[in-house]
Amino acid sequence: MRVTMIGTGYVGLVSGACFADFGHEVVCVDKDPSKIERLNRGEIPIFEPGLEQLVADNVKAGRLSFAVDGAEAIRNAEVVFIAVGTPTRRGDGHADLSYVYAAAEEIAGLIEGFTVVVTKSTVPVGTGDEVDAIIRRTNPDAQFAVVSNPEFLREGAAIEDFKRPDRVVIGVEHDRAREVMAELYRPLSLNEFPVVYTSRRTSELIKYAGNAFLAMKITFINEIADLCEKVGADVQQVAKGIGLDGRIGSKFLNPGPGYGGSCFPKDTIALVRTAQQYEAPVRLIETTVEVNDARKLAMAEKIRRAAGGDIAGQTVAILGLTFKPNTDDMRDSPSLAIIPALQKMGARVRAFDPEGMAEARHLLSDVHFAEGPYQAVEDADVLVILTEWDQFRALDLKRMKTLMRRPLLVDLRNIYRPHQARNDGFEYVGVGKP
Structure with a gap:
């Protein structure tokens, strides 16, 4: 054809x-x-x-x-x-x-x-x-x-x-x-x-409803992660326990710094506006948008607390800038909210991403872009994993410890096991961990 x-x-x-x-x-x-x-x-x-x-x-x-x-x-x-x-x-x-x-x-x-x-x-x-x-x-x-x-x-x-x-x-x-x-x-x-x-109208709504539901699922597990930290539970085990229920499923139950990208942010907002226009408000989705926006700033605060409460003058190494791995898409990425918030707290930011740095240079200011993960952590006080690229999953943590001023790992994607990082000499802070 x-x-x-x-x-x-x-x-x-x-x-x-x-x-x-x-x-x-x-x-x-x-x-x-x-x-x-x-x-x-x-x-x-x-x-x-x-x-x-x-x-x-x-x-x-x-x-x-x-x-x-x-x-x-x-x-x-x-x-x-x-x-x-x-x-x-x-x-x-x-x-x-x-x-x-x-x-x-x-x-x-x-x-x-x-x-x-x-x-x-x-x-x-x-x-x-x-x-x-x-x-x-x-x-x-x-x-x-x-x-x-x-x-x-x-x-x-x-x-x-x-x-x-x-x-x-x-x-x-x-x-x-x-x-x-x-x-x-x-x-x-x-x-x-x-x-x-x-029908044509049904098809149009299917797309928005699908993305809104997935956004809600991400936001749900992020809030459960916060509760896990307070009560001493492990969010990954909670996610596994509920995800095995066929009515729930395991996908999109990975806690992190909030959703971003080209679809979820704009589609959830557009659906909220459409629902308001037709006087059929979607309260769950409205709340999802609000919670996700707040989530990104809360992650900057989490990094500050992990560093001892005052991050001014410290160097934060950020690994991952795109909203997800295997893309160069920076649209609504959590990094665009977290990095400026850290800079406002007085931190110096050094960053590396396998594909997103060209676009990030246009969107972020006063960031030193490194040539690789090991260059990013040199003399850093905090290492933050922000995007779960495969090449970040098997870093030589012992080598990284020797390069950093303070071996503190804030793993916002939970790609490392806490005991593994601690055995390699790191202070470890994950998401939704006891």
Whole structure:
């Protein structure tokens, strides 16, 4: 099938490359000439394991291409995806849909023959209706159907998630469009993946409800971790004990410094605003947002207490800046709240991240960026593990002890066993530990 992807951000680029790998002919379109130039040179603007090779293979095979001017690609397409950003709108917290609506207007004037227009971007309930109205208003003679097909891609595992999904959700209200979407995803049928066909509005809400539930689950275990510290229990054992219950499950029960990233923060806020707009407030999600925001600052206070109550003049080594491992995404990362809070307390910060430092340099000031974990801890008074990158899981703690001024480890991801760290000479502070 001929597919056009509007937007070459995280969702558009991964989805476009995966559809091409299924055998479809895909053109990814973006208004940013520099990004398209980089992609045409084989340079991938985001870090996602396996994506560079996947793009290269499909470009070489002639199934994947990139363009600034999408007119021809849209005219020739059987399916046009809208995969542009929907950031939080300043002032009111609603999702900014200006890029989505601009894409809809562009598509409307170019489509020829029956075309399925798919919103892949995360959008509030009712957005598909407005996209439909824009196209009809702009081009009354257009033959088309608007479909909702939300993405459920985890950064760091996006290709696997696309090719072996838990489910594919398709919000469609047009029989011919349903047939087109079934054919588009037919290559996945060998995996017997579940396809959930719903109304368009239901599909839009599924995405937000899913992310909000996961955000609540993270926030829940973080609060249980605080209680564990007070009563002398171990949160990891608590998480295991409740996670074995099939009704709860073990995923997203890892305590830490709060959630971040490109989805959970903006999607929870957008859902809260939508619920308020329809006078059906979601109190649990409102509280989740508030607790998570406070959580990040509480972690800076936790580090201060671990250091003895006064961190002024001390050097804090931070390992991990991105919101999760296997990505270079710094959006709403806990580090963006914790590091400035530590600096406000008078601490000097030295940091290292395997992939996030280029972006971090634009977002953080007065931070010394080290070349590796061992360089980061030289003469440091506190070592803080903020992101659980694999390469941080087996550090030579004995070597680190010799490099640091004070061997204090604040492990905000619980990747080390307390007795192991203490046997190697460290003072150890974890999350939710007795």
